[in-house]
Amino acid sequence: MKFEIFVTLKKEVLDPQGKAVEGAIQNLGLSSISNIRQGKYFTLEVNEAEESKATQQAEEACKKLLANLTIEEYSIKKLS
Numbered sequence: 001m002k003f004e005i006f007v008t009l010k011k012e013v014l015d016p017q018g019k020a021v022e023g024a025i026q027n028l029g030l031s032s033i034s035n036i037r038q039g040k041y042f043t044l045e046v047n048e049a050e051e052s053k054a055t056q057q058a059e060e061a062c063k064k065l066l067a068n069l070t071i072e073e074y075s076i077k078k079l080s
Helices: 016-027 051-066
Strands: 002-009 039-045 072-079
Touching (some): 002 051
Antiparallel strands (some): 002 039, 002 072
16 A cells, blocks of 8 residues: 655744745745745555555654654545
8 A cells, every 4th residue: 555645843833944945945036935844755565455554654754754743734535
């Protein structure tokens, strides 16, 4: 079963890399683009037949390694 995982900084956490990209975008003349936030993207495959068990393992991977839950949040989407 395949999943995609998006990890982003929580809204209340300052995102200096996102701000730097936003400044560069503005300097390129794309002034209508704002509020850029950066993050991480993962795809993973779980070799588990039962969807609930596969999802649980993807959740564990996020909580234990892929995301720093103090400053980041994540979302998981099952791929078809």
